[in-house]
Amino acid sequence: MSGLDGELPGLGELLTNAHVLALPMVTRFRGITVREAMLLEGPHGWTEFSPFLEYGDDEAAAWLAGAIDFGWRAAPSSRRDAVRVNATVPAVDPDEVPAVLARFPGCRTAKVKVAGADQTLSQDVARVAAVREELGPEGRIRVDANAGWSVDAAERAIHALAPFDLEYIEQPCESVDELAEIRERIAYLDVPIAADESVRKASDPLAVAEAGAADLLIVKAQPLGGIHRVLDLTARTGLPVVVSSALETSVGLAMGVHLAAAVEGLDYDCGLGTAALLAADVTDTPLLPVDGLIPVRRVVPDARLLAGGAASPERRDWWIERLARCLDVLSVPRPAE
Numbered sequence: 001m002s003g004l005d006g007e008l009p010g011l012g013e014l015l016t017n018a019h020v021l022a023l024p025m026v027t028r029f030r031g032i033t034v035r036e037a038m039l040l041e042g043p044h045g046w047t048e049f050s051p052f053l054e055y056g057d058d059e060a061a062a063w064l065a066g067a068i069d070f071g072w073r074a075a076p077s078s079r080r081d082a083v084r085v086n087a088t089v090p091a092v093d094p095d096e097v098p099a100v101l102a103r104f105p106g107c108r109t110a111k112v113k114v115a116g117a118d119q120t121l122s123q124d125v126a127r128v129a130a131v132r133e134e135l136g137p138e139g140r141i142r143v144d145a146n147a148g149w150s151v152d153a154a155e156r157a158i159h160a161l162a163p164f165d166l167e168y169i170e171q172p173c174e175s176v177d178e179l180a181e182i183r184e185r186i187a188y189l190d191v192p193i194a195a196d197e198s199v200r201k202a203s204d205p206l207a208v209a210e211a212g213a214a215d216l217l218i219v220k221a222q223p224l225g226g227i228h229r230v231l232d233l234t235a236r237t238g239l240p241v242v243v244s245s246a247l248e249t250s251v252g253l254a255m256g257v258h259l260a261a262a263v264e265g266l267d268y269d270c271g272l273g274t275a276a277l278l279a280a281d282v283t284d285t286p287l288l289p290v291d292g293l294i295p296v297r298r299v300v301p302d303a304r305l306l307a308g309g310a311a312s313p314e315r316r317d318w319w320i321e322r323l324a325r326c327l328d329v330l331s332v333p334r335p336a337e
């Protein structure tokens with residue numbers, strides 16, 4: 001059951017107080033301008049089921065396991081009451097960078113999207129240069145290629161970007177073998193390689209670590225099947241982790257924040273500031289960064305905002321059917337991991 005401990009709630013129980021939202025975003029991010037999400041209320045509080053629309057049921061089922069874990073199981077105890085977060089910079093033009101960073105007050109770290117299908121390397125370089133200009137020499141800059149480069153393209157791009165002093169490069173290439181190769185090729189530059197898709201979309205999230213293909217792992221609570229499962233994974237890998245969001249509403253971000261609060265070593269700023277990319281949220285007190293920090297707390301959605309952000313009846317039905325199919329996937333007994 002993807003890390004779930006005990007009985008799964010039934011469909012009726014999951015849907016008792018379910019809401020489907022369609023929230024506009026401030027700027028296009030990973031190709032979307034509206035974020036759809038389903039909120040559920042469990043005995044331990046509100047939780048979120050929001051796999052991206054194009055994901056199939058097997059992949060989306062892990063997100064449901066994550067949602068159930070946060071709503072139907074007590075969160076582990078927290079080691080901290082706030083977590084430091086990074087700014088997230090979509091593939092915008094350089095002149096838009098100051099306005100994006102202004103949405104993340106006090107953040108010393110920025111993650112910059114690069115390697116987009118409609119972007120050239122010089123556009124990526126100009127964007128990273130603009131971020132460096134804004135953050136100053138003490139700022140920390142990481143880039144995320146979302147597997148957009150071949151090994152050769154990654155090598156060229158990293159040569160062009162390394163002079164901006166990179167904290168790490170997230171998922172430069174798609175496969176574990178490619179990650180291992182680019183890591184070896186750029187070893188002399190001393191820029192760490194982080195794995196994201198190779199963790200959250202892989203059948204074995206630890207394979208990339210076992211292959212020695214990454215220096216650190218990006219971990220996301222909902223896509224990886226929930227806080228408890230991620231804590232189990234992090235205990236089994238010796239690599240440092242960066243806790244990030246899956247672009248959730250503040251209800252789902254609270255899941256990531258509780259994971260970040262429970263992780264033993266939290267040396268990297270978390271990618272959990274993404275409420276700043278939403279033009280509307282489900283609470284008047286969203287989990288937005290203040291002084292670079294986000295508090296560790298659960299979020300209760302506001303009835304008025306749930307009504308205002310409600311998706312169309314057709315989209316609501318689509319999500320209910322998706323949830324039902326994913327619950328079926330989780331209900332099939334699987335061999336022990």
Ligand SMILES: O=C(O)CCC(=O)C1=CC=C[C@@H](O)[C@@H]1C(=O)O
Pocket residue numbers: 030086087088111144146196244245246247270271272274
């Ligand atoms: O890590 C961050 O700064 C924010 C989260 C983030 O970038 C992502 C969230 C959800 C989907 C992804 O395309 C993207 C990522 O690839 O890390």
Ligand SMILES: [Mg+2]
Pocket residue numbers: 144146170171196197218
């Ligand atoms: Mg990523």
